[in-house]
Amino acid sequence: MTNKQQGKGSSRSTTGAAAAPVKAETPGQLVPELQLHPADPGAAPSDSTESTRREQRLAGIIASVMDAIIAIDERHRITLVNPAVERMFGYSEAELLGQPLSLLIPEHYREAHDAHIRNFARTKVTNRGIGRFGQVAGRRADGREFPVDASISQLEWAGERLFTVMLRDITPRIEAEKALQKNYQLLDRIFATTHFCIVYLDRDFNFVRVNQAYADACGYPAEFFVGKNRFDLYPHEENEAIFRQVVATGRPFTIYANPFQFPDHPEWGVTYWDWTLHPLRNADGAVDGLLFALLDVTERKRAEREHAQLAAIVESSNDAILIRGLDGSILSWNAAAERLFGWSAREAVGHSIDLILPPERIGTLRRFVEGAARGETSSPVETIHLRKDGARIPTQVTFSPVRDQQGKVVAHSYTVRDMTELKRKEEALRGYATRLRELSHRLRTVEETERRAISRELHDRIGQELSTLGLILGSLGAKLPRESLRAVEKPLQDMQGLLKSMVANVRDVMAELRPPVLDDYGLLAALRQLATEFVKRSGIAAELAGVELQPRLASIVETAMYRISQEALNNIAKHAQARNVEISLYAASDRVVLDITDDGVGFDANATPPDHWGLATMRERAEAVGIAFRLESAPGAGTRIVVEAERAAI
Numbered sequence: 001m002t003n004k005q006q007g008k009g010s011s012r013s014t015t016g017a018a019a020a021p022v023k024a025e026t027p028g029q030l031v032p033e034l035q036l037h038p039a040d041p042g043a044a045p046s047d048s049t050e051s052t053r054r055e056q057r058l059a060g061i062i063a064s065v066m067d068a069i070i071a072i073d074e075r076h077r078i079t080l081v082n083p084a085v086e087r088m089f090g091y092s093e094a095e096l097l098g099q100p101l102s103l104l105i106p107e108h109y110r111e112a113h114d115a116h117i118r119n120f121a122r123t124k125v126t127n128r129g130i131g132r133f134g135q136v137a138g139r140r141a142d143g144r145e146f147p148v149d150a151s152i153s154q155l156e157w158a159g160e161r162l163f164t165v166m167l168r169d170i171t172p173r174i175e176a177e178k179a180l181q182k183n184y185q186l187l188d189r190i191f192a193t194t195h196f197c198i199v200y201l202d203r204d205f206n207f208v209r210v211n212q213a214y215a216d217a218c219g220y221p222a223e224f225f226v227g228k229n230r231f232d233l234y235p236h237e238e239n240e241a242i243f244r245q246v247v248a249t250g251r252p253f254t255i256y257a258n259p260f261q262f263p264d265h266p267e268w269g270v271t272y273w274d275w276t277l278h279p280l281r282n283a284d285g286a287v288d289g290l291l292f293a294l295l296d297v298t299e300r301k302r303a304e305r306e307h308a309q310l311a312a313i314v315e316s317s318n319d320a321i322l323i324r325g326l327d328g329s330i331l332s333w334n335a336a337a338e339r340l341f342g343w344s345a346r347e348a349v350g351h352s353i354d355l356i357l358p359p360e361r362i363g364t365l366r367r368f369v370e371g372a373a374r375g376e377t378s379s380p381v382e383t384i385h386l387r388k389d390g391a392r393i394p395t396q397v398t399f400s401p402v403r404d405q406q407g408k409v410v411a412h413s414y415t416v417r418d419m420t421e422l423k424r425k426e427e428a429l430r431g432y433a434t435r436l437r438e439l440s441h442r443l444r445t446v447e448e449t450e451r452r453a454i455s456r457e458l459h460d461r462i463g464q465e466l467s468t469l470g471l472i473l474g475s476l477g478a479k480l481p482r483e484s485l486r487a488v489e490k491p492l493q494d495m496q497g498l499l500k501s502m503v504a505n506v507r508d509v510m511a512e513l514r515p516p517v518l519d520d521y522g523l524l525a526a527l528r529q530l531a532t533e534f535v536k537r538s539g540i541a542a543e544l545a546g547v548e549l550q551p552r553l554a555s556i557v558e559t560a561m562y563r564i565s566q567e568a569l570n571n572i573a574k575h576a577q578a579r580n581v582e583i584s585l586y587a588a589s590d591r592v593v594l595d596i597t598d599d600g601v602g603f604d605a606n607a608t609p610p611d612h613w614g615l616a617t618m619r620e621r622a623e624a625v626g627i628a629f630r631l632e633s634a635p636g637a638g639t640r641i642v643v644e645a646e647r648a649a650i
Helices: 003-005 047-066 083-089 107-123 171-195 210-220 237-249 298-316 337-339 358-373 419-478 480-515 517-521 523-538 555-576 615-622
Strands: 068-074 078-081 128-131 137-139 145-158 160-169 199-204 205-208 253-260 271-281 287-296 320-327 330-333 379-388 391-402 407-416 541-546 580-587 589-596 628-633 639-646
Touching: 003 128, 068 083, 083 137, 083 160, 107 145, 107 160, 128 523, 145 171, 199 210, 210 287, 237 253, 237 271, 271 298, 320 337, 337 407, 391 419, 517 523, 517 555, 523 541, 523 555, 523 580, 523 628, 555 580, 555 589, 555 615, 555 639, 615 628
Parallel strands: 541 580
Antiparallel strands: 068 078, 068 160, 128 145, 137 145, 145 160, 199 205, 199 287, 253 271, 271 287, 320 330, 320 407, 379 391, 391 407, 580 589, 589 639, 628 639
């Protein structure tokens, strides 16, 4: 109590051991006076003594009761209070006695309380709890309101009606109920929104309640399940045995990645579930229900399987596969990496990837790593790596980003292929190619030498002999008598015509083998003759432009350019369907260029037709003598062939 309250303590509580008689401050005696006199220990107990003892016991009980007890008269004025009233409301006994009961009631409830007490008095009912009639609230001395449970009783004494009100502060209970309600709401929210499937079953495995996650997982609305038996819907002997075991033993059960196939959804295939079964007990401790919580881990199981497969692939790969963290440290190291670099996984993991990089290559490779950090996958890069023993090995490396589920780059994949054997084979192939070019050059040289020899032989022998034969036939006709000449004149003329044709054919063969004009007058003159013959043979217009080359090209270069031109014109005549051909030969300060262009149908230069063997032959001729060859063509756009020889190579 406050000092103010203590100052008013001249009126002592009637519940004290030596309390004075309680009298109403209003006229008329409201309650019988409690005469509490000390008893004589040596005296025999009298009726009055026994009565006093009973009164003392009653007063002690009232004083010790934790509920507030208030006695009021017919005018609703307070005539008696116990100490609990003082503690509950913050008033002293002296401040309360004689005051209207409304002092302890919030103003907005006073009229209803007064009406209830008046109605209760008319009923003649001995006692009644009034909480059921609406909100009951008390008002403390500082003005704060608080909820109470209340009961009221009445009795007739000496012609007057007396009322006793008992009040209990239920603030803790209300707060506990609110907290409990909040917990219930939280549990309901969790039940409704969690991705876990939650089922409440009775002890016979009938559905009591399921959450939306479970309903969605099964493909039915939540209300579909209520009242149905779990194993009628989803028969499964093994699982049912587990459920019965939990009910019988009261021990929870948990299983991981349990396979299950929905009988009503065979198209879903086998699914996998983590689930826990918890027994729910009643007040007696007996199991009267089950809480069944499940999590669909099918995707996780599939991911684990795929991860295991990928891990097996990585581990069995012939290429070294490393995972590099964003800080440059090695996170994983497969068996191929151990074989290639000589470090075991235990030795390498946790160290910087610089462990396997030559110092001069670190900067270059980091640029590719930065690209991987931006989410870029690099094309294969040829570089050099270091072995544990310091040996340098030629490699091909690819960088790829490693992302998490949100797509964020968290590491880099680093795939390294040993190029030692490939480099050895490439070097061998280059040697073979060099020797092949040398051999091809020798063959071309021998070929041209043989062609020149055969051409000269045809000219010097057969040509001369055919000319002599022509002269003999001419003189034979002149020497025969006229009568005899008539008989052989026609055969002689046929023989002379055939002889001329043979001479022409020999000349054509000589030109094909080795045109004398190429040796005698150079490339431009040979191209002019070639163009003239092309026009006669194909009917396609051809125009030649060019200059005499001074000094002349090397013989092998002239020959190669001539043969390329010859092959190009043959291809045009066979395939191009061209109307016009332009041939140009010009010289610059550093190179000589031969350009052959047609306006034919063209073709895809990146997909050379299989019957265009001539293109490969032209390219090989150019490569054999060290000159450049370029082909340009497209469907409907004609074809252009460009041959370039550097002056330094002439």
